[in-house]
Amino acid sequence: MRKRGSVAGVSGPDRSYIGPVSTLPLRDDLSLPFQVEQCDVRGRIVRLGPALDSLLARHRYPEPVAHLLAEALVLVATMGTALKFEGVFSLQAKGDGPVSALVADYRTPGHLRAYANFDAERLEGLELGPGGTTGLVPLLLGKGYLAFTIDPRSEDFERYQGIVDLSGASLADAAHAYFAQSEQLNARVVLAAAHRRGSDGRRAWRGGGVLLQQLPLDPGGLTQEERAAAWEKMQVLLGTATAAELTDAALGQNEILYRLFHEDGVRVFETAPLLDQCTCTPDRVKGILSTFSTDEIEAMAVDGTITVTCQFCSESYRFPAEVVRRAAGSLDA
Structure with missing residues (x-):
């Protein structure tokens, strides 16, 4: 497997290729679509900072619960920003563990909200793994199900819901089970969250994630064998993205994409802002x-x-x- 580049990347005008020199200011709370055309792959990278921190700070969740909810928000942001119509993309997990319910949703044009119900007494008796962030799905949610719902605002589109059993150690694992059941094309996601201490000494929540999706077959493009090899390569490269990188406030989204995919030419598109915004009035x-x-x-x-x-x-x-x-x-x- 190749070594990833460590040079900063930057996008120029909309629909431009990432280059090796960065002159743009770092930005947070956004979703950035991209495409690796030579490999028939598209995707989105999500970076959450102040919006995520303000959302979680209001609830004062225990650290493991906040971490799981942060990853859920990253997941709905990576998937929801793909909606091509006005509506809501939501995730709902229910289980028999200390966290009985977890809900996160993305509403066009970029509003996020979430909450979790938990039993404080049952949480106190848990033995967390290294770092307190591994295996959170079976530990906190236990046995249950994960539902993804697309709820369009227009009558021209139908409401859709996909339900899968809670499986694997993480929300990413559960999402992969959903992709396998619901997607006609291959998809893969990495999610990360961290309660990091900034330069001002204050700890704040940050989140990041990357979603990859294989493009539909182009009769004049790659052969089936080439597409399979390219998709395998993209999964390997995606797997090298670390939680530290995805949640590093000093590392821009373009630089992360450049590190991962620059050998095959990654092209970025217009960013979509993400906001901590509830619907209640x-x-x-x-x-x-x-x-x-x-x-x-x-x-x-x-x-x-x-x-x-x-x-x-x-x-x-x-x-x-x-x-x-x-x-x-x-x-x-």
């Missing part, structure tokens, strides 16, 4: 509350006030019970 929450019966509204009220906390962003909303009753009454009228 006061009006939306009040609208949901107004669908409950009068007795249910009374049961939810404490000292005449109903408090609702969003699972995704931890934002709390408070409404006078009388206001909710009036809203519910207007719906019944």
